[in-house]
Amino acid sequence: MATRTTDSPTAEDREFAFSASDYDYLRAMLKEKTGIELGPTKHNMVYARLAKRLRKLGMNGFREYIEFIGSDAGGDELGTTLNALTTNLTKFFRENHHFEHLATTALQEIRARAVSQGRRLRIWSAGCSSGEEPYSTAITLLRSMPDIKQWDAKILATDIDTEMVRRGTAGIYPAAALEGMPADIPRKYFEPYGEDKVRMAEEARNLISFKHLNLVAHWPMKGPFDVIFCRNVVIYFDKDTQRVLFDRYANLLAPGGFLYIGHSENLFGITERFKLLGRNIHRKIA
Ligand SMILES: C[S@@+](CC[C@H](N)C(=O)[O-])C[C@H]1O[C@@H](n2cnc3c(N)ncnc32)[C@H](O)[C@@H]1O
Known part of the structure; x- marks a missing residue:
């Protein structure tokens, strides 16, 4: 039986x-x-x-x-x-080394380039789920760029799941989601919302546009992006789908732009347009 x-x-x-x-x-x-x-x-x-x-x-x-x-x-x-x-598992500052790299390396390079090319910053969170990844990115920008108001800085956050896009746009999370964050983050970038919830501060929400977008269909954006996060998404795609997708990311990244992928993903045998810098941080080289 x-x-x-x-x-x-x-x-x-x-x-x-x-x-x-x-x-x-x-x-x-x-x-x-x-x-x-x-x-x-x-x-x-x-x-x-x-x-x-x-x-x-x-x-x-x-x-x-x-x-x-x-x-x-x-x-x-x-x-x-x-x-x-769809599987939407995510959390704030997941795989935090990517946010550390963003703050200490990527943003510094982009800042150095801005002297000749203007203060423009574009980041894409592709497969953003309910928004924790792009909001962690927004918080990283706000914490490490005191002059952010003088920048044309935008984060695009996209997902195929319309319910996730709705949740990300709302920016409301259980208060428990703040556990483990450095103390200044809850204080500065979240506000109480009802009983056991918090809402992202307006300055973080204002940096992000949430949109419904299917990664295997047409993309309306032209780029270029300085940084693309596509983490824990392609793990569900076959190799051919990944090949096309990473080629499209390379086309949309600025020269030398960064791509962050998830801990169980890799680009071996998929594309040679990126150089692995370590810890699933890649730089576009072609
Ligand atoms: C496991 S979550 C990862 C969320 C976040 N990037 C992270 O690492 O925490 C994967 C997300 O990819 C989205 N996704 C899956 N296939 C997609 C597609 N074809 N186009 C856009 N988003 C997709 C799912 O809806 C889901 O929200």
Whole structure:
């Protein structure tokens, strides 16, 4: 007899019928629309993330749901499905060495260049989730650039998940998210918001534009960017998708610009347009 656990319901336990071909369909659709590749064994994850939605819509099973996504009546159900299937784990100052590098090296280089080229600074957080990464970037700028008001400084923060873009734009987080930050940061860059929440200070919010953007589709921006963060995003993409994406990043970065990628990602065999400086910090060289 199959063992029952809450995490891994067996097919017989399931409230909604979910066949192998339903799973394959959703998996292929996710890959086509977002570049995200689910392994062949993520049935339970997909089921758990979408079952709530089927219940809300009063559906009988995944076949009916899949037909609904593709129908006119489905409206933006495809967007809702994609939101449910993305993984959005993030936190403030995650992989803090990138923010240290930004403060001590990247911004210093950009400042030196500004003497001849003007005080323009462009940073892109690609796959920004709920905003902790671009806000950590904004705080780093505010802390290390006392003259920031004299700069044309902008951070673009994009994600495919519309709910994440909404949350980032709101800039409201649980107060617990501040734990472990140096004391001056909560005091200067967050304000109390209701019971157990905080909101990003206006000066940090004003530096960032949050936008919905699919990394495997058309990009309206022209660049150039001085720095691109794309961390813990391509881990879900296959190598060919990564090749195209990193080539596009190189095209959009200024000469010598920096690319930060996540701790379990690398550019080996993907592109030779960057030089690894260490700790997943890359400089555009071609
Ligand atoms: C694990 S989070 C990483 C967040 C942040 N960069 C960090 O390292 O903390 C990955 C994010 O990439 C986004 N993402 C996945 N595929 C995407 C795509 N094709 N276009 C844009 N964003 C995508 C997801 O919605 C998710 O919010």
